Amino acid sequence: MTGRLIAVLGRSDAGKDTVINGLCARAPQLHKVQRTITRQAKAEDCASVTQAEFQHLDQIGTFCLAWHSHGLSYGIPKNTLAIVQNGQDAITNLSRGVLLTAQTMFPNLLILSLTVPAKVLAKRLIERGRETEEDIAKRLAQAQCTLPKILDIHSIDNSGPIEKTLNIALAILHPVRA
Numbered sequence: 001m002t003g004r005l006i007a008v009l010g011r012s013d014a015g016k017d018t019v020i021n022g023l024c025a026r027a028p029q030l031h032k033v034q035r036t037i038t039r040q041a042k043a044e045d046c047a048s049v050t051q052a053e054f055q056h057l058d059q060i061g062t063f064c065l066a067w068h069s070h071g072l073s074y075g076i077p078k079n080t081l082a083i084v085q086n087g088q089d090a091i092t093n094l095s096r097g098v099l100l101t102a103q104t105m106f107p108n109l110l111i112l113s114l115t116v117p118a119k120v121l122a123k124r125l126i127e128r129g130r131e132t133e134e135d136i137a138k139r140l141a142q143a144q145c146t147l148p149k150i151l152d153i154h155s156i157d158n159s160g161p162i163e164k165t166l167n168i169a170l171a172i173l174h175p176v177r178a
Contacts, residue, residue, distance in 0.1 A: 003084040005106035006030070006173065007094040010114030012070075013125050015158045015165070016093045017045070019114060022166045023091060027173065031083050033092035036063070036075040064105060067098040081105065089173070099151060111151055112169055114158040 008016045024032045036047040038054050049057065054073045058066050063075035076092060083090050084106055094102060094111075103109045125131060154172045158165045 002108055003086070003088045003090065004108040004110050005080065005084055005102060006089060006091040007099065007102060007109060007111045008091065008114065009094060009096060009099075009111060010158065011116065011121060013121055013128055014114040014116045015162070016114060018162060019112070019158065019165055019169060020091055020093060021045075022162055023169055023173070026166060026170060029089065031080075031088050031090040033076055033080050033090050035092060036077070038073045065094075065098055065102055067095055069095045069097060084108075103151060109152065110173070111153040112172065113153055113155045114165075115155055116157070116159045120159045 008020055010016050020032060024030050032045075034045060034047060036049055036054065036057065038049060038051050039046075040048055051073060054066075054075065057063065058073075058075060062078060064078045064081050065076040067074055074095065076094075080090050080092070099109070099111065154169075156165055156168050156172075
C-alpha cells in the first residue's frame with residue numbers, strides 16, 4: 001500500500017506553514033515532514049544548517065529531494081520515501097521547481113496550491129519583517145507560475161479565515177464517497 005506526499009505550495013507568506021500545522025492538528029495521522037533549510041529557523045519548524053552542512057548532507061544521501069530557491073537550499077529527508085511507501089500520508093512545503101521530480105518519486109503526489117491576493121501578501125510580508133521593501137516588491141512582481149497540468153493540483157484561496165482553508169483542504173484530502 002502506498003500513501004501520498006501532500007505538497008503545500010504558495011508564494012512567500014501565503015500561509016503554508018499555518019495550513020500544514022492546522023491540518024496536522026486536525027488530522028493527526030498525517031506525518032509532518034521537517035525540511036532542512038540553509039536559513040535560521042524562526043517561526044518555521046525546520047532543521048537549520050549552513051550551506052556547507054547542507055552540501056555535506058546532500059552528498060551523503062540524507063535527502064530524497066533537494067533544491068535551491070531564493071538563495072537558500074532546501075531538503076526533504078530520505079525517510080519520507082519509506083513513510084509514504086508504508087501507506088502513511090506525509091505533508092510538507094515544497095517548491096514549484098521540484099514538483100516534477102517529486103512526482104516521479106511519489107506517484108500519489110497531491111498538491112495544495114495556496115493563493116492569496118497581492119494586497120494581502122504585501123501586508124503579511126511587511127508584518128513578517130524578514131525582507132527589505134525592495135525584496136518584497138520583487139517577490140510581489142514575480143509572475144504566478146503555471147504548474148504542469150499532469151500534476152494533481154488543488155488550488156485553495158487562503159486569504160480568509162484559516163478554518164475555511166482547513167475545511168477545504170480536509171475535504172480534498174478525504175473526499176466523502178457516495
